[in-house]
Amino acid sequence: MAAEGPEKTAEEGAGAGAGNGGTRYDLEKETELRFEVDAGEKVQLELLTGLAEIFGSELNRNKKYTFGPGSKVAVFTWQGCSVSLSGKTEVAYVSKDTPMLLYLNTHAALEQMRRQAERDNERGPRVMVAGPTDVGKSTVCRLLLSYAVRLGRRPTLVELDVGQSGVSVPGTMSALCIERPADVEEGYSVQAPLVYHFGSTSPGTNIKLYNKLTSCLADVFSQRCEVNRKASVGGCIINTCGWVKGSGYQALVHCASAFEVDVVLVLDQERLYNELKRDLPHFVRVVLLPKSGGVVERSKDCRREARDEKIREYFYGFRSASFFPHAFDVRFSDVRIYKIGAPSIPDSCLPLGMSQDDTQLKLVPVTPGRDLTHHVLSVSCADEGEEGSPVCGFIVVTNVDTQAQVMTVLSPAPRPLPRHTLLIMDIRFIDLK
Amino acid sequence: MADQNKTAEVKSSNELLSPSELFEARTRSHKIPVRGQKDFLPSGSDQQRERLQQSLQEHWKLVSEERVERLGNLVKAVWIPSDQRVELLSPAGKFWQTMGFSAHGKQCLHPEEALYLMECGNLQVFYKDLPLSIQEGYETFLCSKTMSIHHYKVFGHLKRLGYVVTRFDPSRVPSQYERQLNLAQSRERPGRRLKRKRSLSPPSGHTETQEGATAMGTEEERDGNREEEDMNPMPEDTNPKLKDTNPKPENIHPKPEDTNPDDTQMAAQDDPSTTAEGCRSWWSKGGSPHPDLPGQSQNTGSPRWDFTSISFPDLGSRHQHPRSLASPDPCLLPGAVGSVGPCDVVPWLNRLNLREVRMSRREQERERDRDRYHRDVNLDREVQRCRNWTEYRDLLERRSRRRHRDRPAHLWEGEVTPLHDPSQVCLTGELMDKISVVKSTQLFEGASSLKCSNEWRISFNIYQPDTVAEFKKSTPGKPYSRMCVCSFSGPVPDLQTLKVLAFQSGDVPVTYAVEDHGDISFYCFKNFQIPKDESF
Numbered sequence: 001m002a003a004e005g006p007e008k009t010a011e012e013g014a015g016a017g018a019g020n021g022g023t024r025y026d027l028e029k030e031t032e033l034r035f036e037v038d039a040g041e042k043v044q045l046e047l048l049t050g051l052a053e054i055f056g057s058e059l060n061r062n063k064k065y066t067f068g069p070g071s072k073v074a075v076f077t078w079q080g081c082s083v084s085l086s087g088k089t090e091v092a093y094v095s096k097d098t099p100m101l102l103y104l105n106t107h108a109a110l111e112q113m114r115r116q117a118e119r120d121n122e123r124g125p126r127v128m129v130a131g132p133t134d135v136g137k138s139t140v141c142r143l144l145l146s147y148a149v150r151l152g153r154r155p156t157l158v159e160l161d162v163g164q165s166g167v168s169v170p171g172t173m174s175a176l177c178i179e180r181p182a183d184v185e186e187g188y189s190v191q192a193p194l195v196y197h198f199g200s201t202s203p204g205t206n207i208k209l210y211n212k213l214t215s216c217l218a219d220v221f222s223q224r225c226e227v228n229r230k231a232s233v234g235g236c237i238i239n240t241c242g243w244v245k246g247s248g249y250q251a252l253v254h255c256a257s258a259f260e261v262d263v264v265l266v267l268d269q270e271r272l273y274n275e276l277k278r279d280l281p282h283f284v285r286v287v288l289l290p291k292s293g294g295v296v297e298r299s300k301d302c303r304r305e306a307r308d309e310k311i312r313e314y315f316y317g318f319r320s321a322s323f324f325p326h327a328f329d330v331r332f333s334d335v336r337i338y339k340i341g342a343p344s345i346p347d348s349c350l351p352l353g354m355s356q357d358d359t360q361l362k363l364v365p366v367t368p369g370r371d372l373t374h375h376v377l378s379v380s381c382a383d384e385g386e387e388g389s390p391v392c393g394f395i396v397v398t399n400v401d402t403q404a405q406v407m408t409v410l411s412p413a414p415r416p417l418p419r420h421t422l423l424i425m426d427i428r429f430i431d432l433k
Numbered sequence: 434m435a436d437q438n439k440t441a442e443v444k445s446s447n448e449l450l451s452p453s454e455l456f457e458a459r460t461r462s463h464k465i466p467v468r469g470q471k472d473f474l475p476s477g478s479d480q481q482r483e484r485l486q487q488s489l490q491e492h493w494k495l496v497s498e499e500r501v502e503r504l505g506n507l508v509k510a511v512w513i514p515s516d517q518r519v520e521l522l523s524p525a526g527k528f529w530q531t532m533g534f535s536a537h538g539k540q541c542l543h544p545e546e547a548l549y550l551m552e553c554g555n556l557q558v559f560y561k562d563l564p565l566s567i568q569e570g571y572e573t574f575l576c577s578k579t580m581s582i583h584h585y586k587v588f589g590h591l592k593r594l595g596y597v598v599t600r601f602d603p604s605r606v607p608s609q610y611e612r613q614l615n616l617a618q619s620r621e622r623p624g625r626r627l628k629r630k631r632s633l634s635p636p637s638g639h640t641e642t643q644e645g646a647t648a649m650g651t652e653e654e655r656d657g658n659r660e661e662e663d664m665n666p667m668p669e670d671t672n673p674k675l676k677d678t679n680p681k682p683e684n685i686h687p688k689p690e691d692t693n694p695d696d697t698q699m700a701a702q703d704d705p706s707t708t709a710e711g712c713r714s715w716w717s718k719g720g721s722p723h724p725d726l727p728g729q730s731q732n733t734g735s736p737r738w739d740f741t742s743i744s745f746p747d748l749g750s751r752h753q754h755p756r757s758l759a760s761p762d763p764c765l766l767p768g769a770v771g772s773v774g775p776c777d778v779v780p781w782l783n784r785l786n787l788r789e790v791r792m793s794r795r796e797q798e799r800e801r802d803r804d805r806y807h808r809d810v811n812l813d814r815e816v817q818r819c820r821n822w823t824e825y826r827d828l829l830e831r832r833s834r835r836r837h838r839d840r841p842a843h844l845w846e847g848e849v850t851p852l853h854d855p856s857q858v859c860l861t862g863e864l865m866d867k868i869s870v871v872k873s874t875q876l877f878e879g880a881s882s883l884k885c886s887n888e889w890r891i892s893f894n895i896y897q898p899d900t901v902a903e904f905k906k907s908t909p910g911k912p913y914s915r916m917c918v919c920s921f922s923g924p925v926p927d928l929q930t931l932k933v934l935a936f937q938s939g940d941v942p943v944t945y946a947v948e949d950h951g952d953i954s955f956y957c958f959k960n961f962q963i964p965k966d967e968s969f
Contacts, residue, residue: 030773051769058769078770101758101776102746108761109745113738115765122737150767246796260822262738263745270785273749278809281816281825283736288749290781 022046022086027094030101032076034294035085035092043067043087050081055139056146057181059083065184068319070305074294076100099290103140106265106289107147110235113262114153117233123225124155124235126259130252130276131267133242134298135291138166140267141239142188146181148234154179155234156224157188158217160255161241162210163201163303167193169314169376169394170201170307171425173213175221177231186318194220195391197378199340200426201307206341207247208360211254218258235262244272253279267291311376311429314394315410327398328415332405337377337422338363366424368407372397374428377409380421392418396429450501458501466491468951500567502554510547512560517579519547519558526555531597531904543600544574545588552589583948584892584918590946590953591916595898599906601891601915606939736820748782874928876960880936889930891915891938914944914957921949931958 022044025033037043044066047059052075059065059075067073075083076098085092113125127144129137141157148155159167159174167174167190176193183189196213203210225232238259240252253276256264264284266273268291277286298306317323342359366372376396382389395417399408410431411417450458466488472481509522521540525533532546542550548570550556558565565573575582591598746758758776766773792800810816819825836856837845844851852868853859859867894912896904915938919926926934926945934943935958945956 053769078773099781101773102748102778102781104766104770104773105744105746105758105761105776108765109743111765112743112762116738116743120737125738147767150769151765245792246799257822257826266749268785270749277749278811280810281819281822282811283738283820283822283825285738285740285745285747286749287745287747288785289746290748290784 022084023092024048024082024084025092025094026082027052027075027077027080028096029080030076030078030098031080031094031096032074032098032100032294033083033085033092033094034072034074036073036090036296037067037069037071038088038090039069041069041088043071043085043089045073045075046084046086048082048084050077051079052077052081052083053146054184055182056143056150057184058150059184067185070302072294072296074098074292095293097293099292102289103143104147106287107144110144110148110263111151111153114148114233114235117235124153124233125263126236126238126261127263127265128238128240128252128256128259128261129265129267130240130244130272131242131291132244132269132272134295135242135267135269136295137161137242137267138164138239139292139295140265140289141237142166142182144237145178149178149181153234154228154230156221156231156236158221158236158238158259160214160217161239162198162203163241164306165310166239168195168391169311169427171198171376171427172196172378172391173198173210173217175217175236197340197380197391197423197425199378199423203241203243203251204247205426206360207251209340210251211258212361214251214255215258218255218260221259244269249275252276256280256284263287265289307427308429311394311396311427312431315396315412315431323412326411326414327408328411329406329408330415330417332368332407335417335420335422337366337368337372337424339366339424340364368400368402368405370400370402372407372424373400374398374430376425376427376429377422378425379417379419380423381419382421383419391423395422396431398431455501458499461498466495500554506555507557508550508555510542510556510558512547512558512565512573514560514573517544518542519544519556522559528555531901531906534906544579545585548574548585549589549592580892581918581920583920586948586951587916587918587946587953588893591893591895595901596913597896597898597901597904597909598916599894599896599909601894603891603937606937746776746778748778748785873963876932876935876958878932880932883929883933883936886930888924889917889926889934891934891943892918894941895944912941915941917943917945919945919947921947 027033027050035043044064045059046064047061049061052059054073054075110125110127116122117124129141131137138161145155145157155178157167157176157178159165159176162171162173164170165172165174166188167176172195174193174195176188176190178188179191180189194217196216198206198209198213200206221236236259238255238261240255241248244252249272255261256276261284264276264280264286266276266286266288268289270288273286273288280286315323315325340361340363342362342364374397376394378391379393379395380389381392393412395409395411397407398410401407469488475481506526508524508526510519511522512519516536518536519542521533521542525540528546528550529540532550533540533542535541542556547556547558548567551558551565551567551570558570560569560573571582574580575585580588588598744758758778760773760775763770763772815828816825819828840854840856852870853864893916894909895914895916896909897913900910900913917926917934931943942957945958947954947956
């Protein structure tokens with residue numbers, strides 16, 4: 001953070017400690033307090049005076065918010081406030097230098113579009129947020145969604161980032177209707193999201209399937225817009241993954257076309273901005289926005305942990321406290337396990353007249369075996385081998401008994417499984433805690 | 434051989450010749466009449482007919498000539514039709530080293546061997562206690578069960594040239610599995626591998642290398658033979674005789690011109706009705722591709738969103754942008770935010786990421802290729818007219834349809850379409866690859882899975898004349914070549930046959946002997962790489 005130049009670094013209000021053992025920070029107008037929580041630590045945040053928000057969600061005064069290890073938080077205030085932090089932080093400093101005003105202006109423009117849509121009985125803005133990894137795409141999405149919701153809109157979040165999904169477990173692509181600002185601690189309240197199984201954390205493993213599911217989500221969203229006026233006016237905000245080269249870029253263009261986006265927000269990369277301006281028709285507004293100085297690069301490990309945490313959260317609830325998953329045996333004969341996409345084979349080995357593309361969307365039956373252990377399986381809504389169905393839930397295989405032809409699974413609901421078609425993911429989850 | 438000669442011979446076989454007759458037979462000219470060159474066409478002239486007559490007469494004279502041999506030199510044998518073989522009654526001569534076989538403790542000859550020996554005057558074959566004349570030998574021994582006349586001609590030709598010729602037995606060729614096992618052996622002893630060079634064409638494909646290696650293995654297994662062969666210092670292809678009989682190496686790459694896509698084109702053009710129709714529809718639609726366009730362009734209007742009034746803080750268009758953003762209308766903001774001041778854009782402009790994106794070389798190349806054919810979609814006037822995605826997508830679809838429609842109907846609407854769409858850009862190398870309908874193939878490629886028809890089979894193993902001294906029938910070793918016999922009037926072996934026979938023969942080259950009324954020519958097929966310009 002050496003680049004942060006003129007800002008006042010931390011501790012400015014330390015002397016005026018609020019008396020509850022924490023460090024007091026007095027924030028000026030349009031500044032933000034950034035802090036990271038150490039591994040294995042917890043930090044409590046309390047708003048003492050004024051108004052403040054975290055990624056667009058307002059803080060309640062005198063309520064203690066707890067942030068777990070690895071959290072990276074920015075408390076922003078438009079008018080000025082004072083907060084107190086207790087617990088061990090890795091870094092904590094106040095920064096004047098935030099692009100929040102730019103983001104707010106972006107929101108204002110989108111809101112203008114929603115008003116116009118409401119007036120003209122049209123559909124609202126569809127926004128795609130693109131950019132390389134670690135520029136704060138998800139944060140910008142969350143910010144814009146929260147502001148929209150706070151004005152009574154019902155925007156939809158389309159999560160296409162298969163590596164770090166904000167909605168469901170990793171390896172999925174999903175859409176979620178946002179009805180209230182994201183919880184300061186827990187994130188979006190996930191109720192009835194539409195989730196599709198992708199199966200891997202990188203779109204590159206099966207770009208055909210990725211594009212197909214994107215189109216699928218776009219179709220479903222359009223259908224919803226036709227029947228739900230509020231959702232139509234609210235529009236959608238699409239979070240993409242940070243792969244912006246080669247096929248990843250093509251996937252972005254495809255997504256823009258599938259969702260018929262009106263606005264593309266490009267974060268930080270001018271090159272991507274220029275490319276998209278060139279390849280998207282003129283009526284699509286491509287906007288270049290800076291990234292926030294508070295954005296931290298996440299390491300590979302960090303991403304993996306975040307993925308693991310997301311899966312754990314699915315089974316055990318937030319902070320492993322609220323849900324109690326079931327473990328039971330499932331006979332192999334009762335389920336059918338598939339993998340989407342046959343492994344690519346040289347063209348010379350394919351039957352005559354068949355191309356590689358045909359195999360990428362195919363359901364390939366998987367013979368249950370020991371190597372299934374710890375894999376995450378999606379329970380597909382599909383009844384009988386039909387394709388393109390969403391997912392109704394996830395299970396994790398904790399043990400495989402090949403002798404008895406039985407596997408033990410961790411499931412959020414008691415037996416029996418609601419459906420019998422399971423799709424295997426490349427992602428594994430080891431239930432340690 | 435006329436009938437009277439036969440009876441005379443039967444008689445004479447038990448007869449003793451008088452000294453004068455014997456002298457006459459001995460001093461007879463041994464010159465074989467020269468066949469000379471064939472005339473190209475029957476010209477109908479007297480001269481040609483005379484020459485032909487004379488040649489025929491000489492031939493008949495030679496054939497009908499009485500063969501005089503010493504009774505002691507003749508090996509007696511008896512024809513056993515049930516077994517299709519000739520059993521020797523008296524001890525075999527020198528020919529036993531390279532011919533014949535033992536069965537049930539008796540020395541036997543194959544019919545073709547017996548016939549050849551009869552012609553050489555080494556053998557007298559009895560059937561039903563009567564000696565067979567040479568003509569009778571031809572009639573009895575050469576039948577569908579034993580061997581055709583073509584095969585015998587090739588056999589005799591090679592024998593006369595001094596080659597050792599044995600029947601080919603497929604079961605004695607090591608199977609692929611055995612070859613594979615031997616491959617492992619030969620790998621253990623790499624020193625052996627460099628010892629000899631195969632006359633087989635240089636291995637260019639993977640299969641070939643493998644075959645070559647297996648060949649070494651086979652060779653090593655038969656220890657005795659290898660020594661024999663090693664003693665023979667002569668490189669295999671310096672043999673003059675096989676070479677002289679006009680071997681014509683052919684490459685097995687059929688030329689792509691054979692299948693000419695133009696043919697279909699011509700055929701389609703010949704049919705006037707289809708052409709006219711195709712053209713008309715093409716013109717009527719293509720002439721005014723968008724009848725609705727003029728109207729469309731009038732009501733172009735503006736896209737739904739007027740982005741001049743909806744201002745996004747876009748840092749990309751840095752030159753047109755005001756230095757600071759006006760503060761947004763508070764009614765657009767969430768209540769708690771209240772009113773905010775204007776935003777200064779300038780400091781953010783300097784903070785954008787303008788770094789070059791790190792790309793691998795392949796990505797860079799792809800990028801460059803794309804840039805070459807890729808322009809800003811908005812430079813297109815029709816795209817500029819589109820106001821929303823629906824129109825834009827319609828336009829794209831219309832274009833792709835038109836691109837299909839622009840193509841001449843008589844070429845593209847039929848079942849057979851051209852190999853390449855000229856509107857699609859591709860590299861010259863790719864294009865060359867695309868239009869080569871008949872792909873080049875290696876002789877051994879895919880051969881293992883092919884089934885051979887019964888029509889074609891390998892008939893003989895050939896061993897070189899200079900190995901005769903060391904030749905052992907029990908361990909004949911690796912043949913110099915294997916012979917498949919074709920008739921000049923019969924069909925030409927197809928690629929499948931070539932492949933199957935080559936595979937069956939393994940590391941030994943297969944030679945195709947074509948018999949044309951006594952003239953025999955030899956052909957062999959070799960892998961041949963069509964030269965390719967690597968610069969593509």
